[in-house]
Amino acid sequence: MVNPNEIPLWPEGIPKTIDYPEIPLFTNLDRTVEDFPENTALILDTTNFKKVVKVTFRELGELSDKFSAFLVVRGVKPGDKVAVFLPNMVEFVIAYYGILKAGATVVSLNFQYPASELTGQLQQSEAKGIVCADMITSAAQPYETCKTVRDQGNTGLEFVVVASIKPYLSGIKRFLGGLVGKISKKEPQDYYMHEIYDNYSVSDRPKVNTKPEDVAVIMFTGGTTGTPKGAMLTHRNLVANVEQCSVWMNPRPERGTTVGIGSLPFYHSYGATTAMNLGVQYGALGVLMLDPREDNFNQILYLLDKYKIQIFNTVPTLYIALLRHPRLVEYDLSSLIVSTSGAAPLPLAVLQEYEKVTGANLSEGYGLTETSPVTHSNPMAAAPGRDKPLKKEGSVGIPYPDTDAIIVDLETGTKRLGPNEEGEIAIHGPQVMKGYYKKPEETKAVFREIDGKNYFLTGDIGKYDEDFYFYVTDRKKDMIDVGGFKAYPREIEEVLIAHPKISNAAVIGVPHPKVGETVKVFIIPKTDEKLTKAEVLEYCQEKLVKYKQPHDETYIEFRNELPMTQVGKVLRRALKEEEELRQKK
Numbered sequence: 001m002v003n004p005n006e007i008p009l010w011p012e013g014i015p016k017t018i019d020y021p022e023i024p025l026f027t028n029l030d031r032t033v034e035d036f037p038e039n040t041a042l043i044l045d046t047t048n049f050k051k052v053v054k055v056t057f058r059e060l061g062e063l064s065d066k067f068s069a070f071l072v073v074r075g076v077k078p079g080d081k082v083a084v085f086l087p088n089m090v091e092f093v094i095a096y097y098g099i100l101k102a103g104a105t106v107v108s109l110n111f112q113y114p115a116s117e118l119t120g121q122l123q124q125s126e127a128k129g130i131v132c133a134d135m136i137t138s139a140a141q142p143y144e145t146c147k148t149v150r151d152q153g154n155t156g157l158e159f160v161v162v163a164s165i166k167p168y169l170s171g172i173k174r175f176l177g178g179l180v181g182k183i184s185k186k187e188p189q190d191y192y193m194h195e196i197y198d199n200y201s202v203s204d205r206p207k208v209n210t211k212p213e214d215v216a217v218i219m220f221t222g223g224t225t226g227t228p229k230g231a232m233l234t235h236r237n238l239v240a241n242v243e244q245c246s247v248w249m250n251p252r253p254e255r256g257t258t259v260g261i262g263s264l265p266f267y268h269s270y271g272a273t274t275a276m277n278l279g280v281q282y283g284a285l286g287v288l289m290l291d292p293r294e295d296n297f298n299q300i301l302y303l304l305d306k307y308k309i310q311i312f313n314t315v316p317t318l319y320i321a322l323l324r325h326p327r328l329v330e331y332d333l334s335s336l337i338v339s340t341s342g343a344a345p346l347p348l349a350v351l352q353e354y355e356k357v358t359g360a361n362l363s364e365g366y367g368l369t370e371t372s373p374v375t376h377s378n379p380m381a382a383a384p385g386r387d388k389p390l391k392k393e394g395s396v397g398i399p400y401p402d403t404d405a406i407i408v409d410l411e412t413g414t415k416r417l418g419p420n421e422e423g424e425i426a427i428h429g430p431q432v433m434k435g436y437y438k439k440p441e442e443t444k445a446v447f448r449e450i451d452g453k454n455y456f457l458t459g460d461i462g463k464y465d466e467d468f469y470f471y472v473t474d475r476k477k478d479m480i481d482v483g484g485f486k487a488y489p490r491e492i493e494e495v496l497i498a499h500p501k502i503s504n505a506a507v508i509g510v511p512h513p514k515v516g517e518t519v520k521v522f523i524i525p526k527t528d529e530k531l532t533k534a535e536v537l538e539y540c541q542e543k544l545v546k547y548k549q550p551h552d553e554t555y556i557e558f559r560n561e562l563p564m565t566q567v568g569k570v571l572r573r574a575l576k577e578e579e580e581l582r583q584k585k
Helices: 026-035 057-073 090-101 115-125 142-152 171-179 193-199 235-248 269-282 294-306 316-323 348-358 440-445 489-497 533-543 572-584
Strands: 040-044 053-056 081-085 105-108 129-133 159-163 215-220 230-234 259-262 285-288 311-314 338-341 361-367 374-377 404-408 423-428 447-450 453-464 470-475 480-482 485-487 502-512 516-525 556-558
Touching: 026 057, 026 090, 026 269, 040 057, 040 090, 053 057, 057 090, 057 193, 081 090, 081 115, 081 142, 090 105, 090 129, 090 159, 090 193, 090 269, 105 115, 115 142, 115 215, 115 230, 129 142, 142 159, 159 193, 215 235, 215 269, 230 235, 235 269, 235 374, 259 269, 259 294, 259 311, 269 285, 269 311, 269 374, 294 316, 316 348, 338 348, 348 361, 404 447, 404 453, 440 447, 470 489, 480 502, 480 516, 485 489, 489 502, 489 516, 489 533, 502 572, 516 533, 533 556
Parallel strands: 040 285, 081 105, 081 129, 105 215, 129 159, 259 285, 311 338, 338 361, 516 556
Antiparallel strands: 040 053, 215 230, 361 374, 404 423, 423 453, 447 453, 453 470, 480 485, 502 516
């Protein structure tokens, strides 16, 4: 068992245990409104819209109060589910906290879902209402998707609230948008969010008796390896993870003066905790981004410079894109203090270059939707007797305060393994979910009681070293069985990405007539580099043991792009589905 008390290189000044407040998550917003009412809470500054929108914490508190009052009038009771189907707009934060203030549960959904996926997750979560935008871009019209789903009548939706983009646009652009039909026309039975503010008062906010163990958010797992499931995250889970993230940061940002950026989607657990909820607790100015790729990454550099961002949490693909940006030297990024990376492996060279360019303290961490999400991180503070934090290459770091992490055998999930023994990572801590919504069998399958504690089986394969630094090898479900030998895609991908002509790579298992299953690799060559399949095969033969190599050149495929999640993870499941369809033809 690995808990903070056993870690010899525990960072100095970071508590090993925390006294967590027994409060609903929305109390953090209430406290910040009281402490910093006139501080700007949120700014949306995007080339997609023609106005820079700002709200103070006082306004954020009042608008979420009014939205909670509207929900109660619409029949929403404590424990009911209301979906949020929005990008990182001001309205996302208002809706999220308004739902919680009504005693209800937020169902957090990716606003780019097509009607079929939206239907499935609304059915699973039993959402009573949904909040969506009328248009983000010409290709993303969530309101149209919501209307399609509502009109099919296969869900329990009773009302739809529309966060219109019209207030964000200049008069002429608003007129033209409506004229060409890009901005959806609201149907009479639906509600505009901005009109709700005019019809309800702060005094109408309901009085609810929300308990820490109540479910605050249902957040669906990424689905990179199978059908998404709704993880039930309680108020206690989310409050605890915000506190854990807060104490881990070094240097510690000052409450009421901090500036962060919401480049990660808030519908994802990483963005919700480390950008939105942590920002609310800190009384931080949150600079919102609808899409971090906007204007070929020019906009995010512009925002980092203009607003003097201090906290920046994102994914390796974005750090790499910024460091390779041709205009990087034109921007001043010296305001950055602390940064984190998650969702995918962060190359050490990228970490070192980023810290050199910005002067910020960058730490790679680890977590899952089911753990709110963060469980591990490389230290941002040095251990006693050391002059700088120990950040190990390839490691996701050490467990957070109050987080027990162990490695268990792959067969039973009950036998604890020792240092450098590879098995499944299991987690026990205050941030671990209550379970999967309405899926008792799936919930039972991922928990094991060991030494009187209930551990969550992450599905990730890994190990820890003598210093209790953890390493994630791969996903259990992605393991490739090559004639009885276990090959892990992540290990092979890291070898491939180290090739000087390869920009990115993905690996899956595919059927093979002799050994049952073998490795197939998908390669994105670097721009302007000439790369052949023979070169890739020769490189694999040099760097990898035989069973981890593609069998021959037919198991190597060049791509211009790979299917990715919104937070930069390769969707191996999508590649497997493509292969299965190809096999059937």
